Amino acid sequence: MDPAGITFVVLTRDEERNIAECLRSLPSGAPALVFDSESTDRTRSIAADMGARVAVAPWRGVGPARAAAEQLVQTEWVFTLDADERVATPLAVEIAALEPSPAIDAYSIPRANYFGDQWIRGASWWPDRQVRMYRKGRASQKADNARRQAAGHVYYEAPGRTAELRGHVIHHSYASVDDYRRKFKHYTDAEAGAHRATFGEFVAAWLVMPIRAAWLLTWRRGVLDGWAGIYVSVASALYPAVVATKALRTPR
Numbered sequence: 001m002d003p004a005g006i007t008f009v010v011l012t013r014d015e016e017r018n019i020a021e022c023l024r025s026l027p028s029g030a031p032a033l034v035f036d037s038e039s040t041d042r043t044r045s046i047a048a049d050m051g052a053r054v055a056v057a058p059w060r061g062v063g064p065a066r067a068a069a070e071q072l073v074q075t076e077w078v079f080t081l082d083a084d085e086r087v088a089t090p091l092a093v094e095i096a097a098l099e100p101s102p103a104i105d106a107y108s109i110p111r112a113n114y115f116g117d118q119w120i121r122g123a124s125w126w127p128d129r130q131v132r133m134y135r136k137g138r139a140s141q142k143a144d145n146a147r148r149q150a151a152g153h154v155y156y157e158a159p160g161r162t163a164e165l166r167g168h169v170i171h172h173s174y175a176s177v178d179d180y181r182r183k184f185k186h187y188t189d190a191e192a193g194a195h196r197a198t199f200g201e202f203v204a205a206w207l208v209m210p211i212r213a214a215w216l217l218t219w220r221r222g223v224l225d226g227w228a229g230i231y232v233s234v235a236s237a238l239y240p241a242v243v244a245t246k247a248l249r250t251p252r
Contacts, residue, residue, distance in 0.1 A: 091167025105160030
């Protein structure tokens with residue numbers, strides 16, 4: 001597949017520290033569209049200097065931003081990417097060698113999530129396979145529920161065949177524990193604000209929490225990633241309980 005036929009769409013807002021490395025990782029010859037949400041730093045100028053097409057619009061959420069950006073794509077294929085993600089070299093090589101049949105509408109791609117400098121393979125963080133590349137207009141956004149959608153946790157589904165690629169995307173998820181805590185608060189606030197929890201949901205979430213933590217640590221091998229894997233496992237188990245607690249307290 002000629003990389004020139006794939007537009008890499010990157011959503012940004014104040015991503016001057018990430019955007020250059022993100023764009024530098026793209027397959028040679030692939031066009032990039034940076035859909036920016038009114039950054040106040042140098043994100044747009046850096047992207048433009050690197051040859052990306054830049055569009056600007058007010059932030060209305062991940063789903064609406066991705067939909068609006070797709071309308072500006074002029075190639076047959078779309079590849080969605082975040083500014084803190086990189087296309088690993090084996091993935092770029094694999095994409096260039098593709099010869100997709102007309103029956104294939106999309107490709108799912110594994111994502112390697114990093115905590116600081118450490119790749120977390122346990123705690124259900126790997127392979128984190130997601131549809132990232134699809135024919136324009138042939139995939140739609142979905143969310144598990146309204147709470148997840150409010151936090152921007154959406155994914156793509158295609159009506160036709162979805163094939164799997166072996167190469168992966170590198171995701172620099174959290175730079176530090178403080179970064180994790182900041183994003184944890186942001187996402188749990190967003191989910192809690194979209195749904196009022198019942199007392200029963202609150203109790204159930206806290207009863208399940210230690211079971212889920214043990215499952216992530218042992219069966220999903222989070223403990224093998226050392227302190228970072230243990231931290232991620234426990235925090236991931238806490239997440240639904242924290243959302244339920246905040247949602248119970250949120251006035252309506």
